[in-house]
Amino acid sequence: MVGIVSKSLAIQMAENAELDLVILSPDADPPVVRIMDYNKYRYEQQKKKKTQQKKTTGMDLKELKMGYNIDQHDYSVRLKAAKKFLKDGDKVKVIVNLKGRENEFRNIALELIRCFQNDVGELATEESKNFKDRNIFIVLVPNKAVLQKAQDPGKKKDKPTKNEVSASVRASNLEGPKSRSISFPNPTVGA
Numbered sequence: 001m002v003g004i005v006s007k008s009l010a011i012q013m014a015e016n017a018e019l020d021l022v023i024l025s026p027d028a029d030p031p032v033v034r035i036m037d038y039n040k041y042r043y044e045q046q047k048k049k050k051t052q053q054k055k056t057t058g059m060d061l062k063e064l065k066m067g068y069n070i071d072q073h074d075y076s077v078r079l080k081a082a083k084k085f086l087k088d089g090d091k092v093k094v095i096v097n098l099k100g101r102e103n104e105f106r107n108i109a110l111e112l113i114r115c116f117q118n119d120v121g122e123l124a125t126e127e128s129k130n131f132k133d134r135n136i137f138i139v140l141v142p143n144k145a146v147l148q149k150a151q152d153p154g155k156k157k158d159k160p161t162k163n164e165v166s167a168s169v170r171a172s173n174l175e176g177p178k179s180r181s182i183s184f185p186n187p188t189v190g191a
Helices: 007-016 038-056 072-087 100-123 144-151
Strands: 020-025 032-036 061-067 091-097 124-130 135-142 164-171 178-185
Touching: 007 020, 007 032, 020 038, 032 038, 061 072, 072 091, 072 100, 072 135, 091 100, 100 124, 100 135
Parallel strands: 061 091
Antiparallel strands: 020 032, 091 135, 124 135, 164 178
C-alpha cells in the first residue's frame, strides 16, 4: 500500500515494476488503483468462474430408451442403470418409442412406464412426463433425502444384531493367554 500519489508517479511506478496500473474504483475520490499483472488477474478470474460453474452443474440428464415389448432381462438392465444414475445424482429420462402400428399398444407402454417408476421406488420423484406423443417419456429426479441417507456412512455397531451370535475365543500368545470377541452370522436366522 503506497497511499495517495500523483497520476504520473503511479504510471512511472507501474512501468518500473513492468506491471499494469489498473483502476479498481473510478468513482472514488481519489480513484483507487492497483499495480498488478492484468493478464494474470484476468486468467485467475476466468479460472474462478469455471470452477463455480462446475459446482453448480452437478446434475446431468441420462436417457434410457425401451420398446413397449421389452424383454425381462433388458428391462432389469435398464432399471439397474437408472438406479445407478439416480444414486450418482443425475436425472433419468425413460423413453418408450412407439413406431407405426405400435401406437395401438399405447396402454402397454404406459403400464411399462408406471411399472418402471414403481420399481425405482423412493430413489426418485417424477419431474415431468409426456404420454401424448409417439415417444412416451417420464423424467425422474433423484430424491435428495434418500441420497443423503445412502451417502452417510452407517454407524459402527457396538452390540451384535439379532442375526449375529458372539463367541469368545482364547488365543495363546507369547505374552500369555488373551481373550477376544468375534461375531459370526447366526446360521439359524434367515436360513
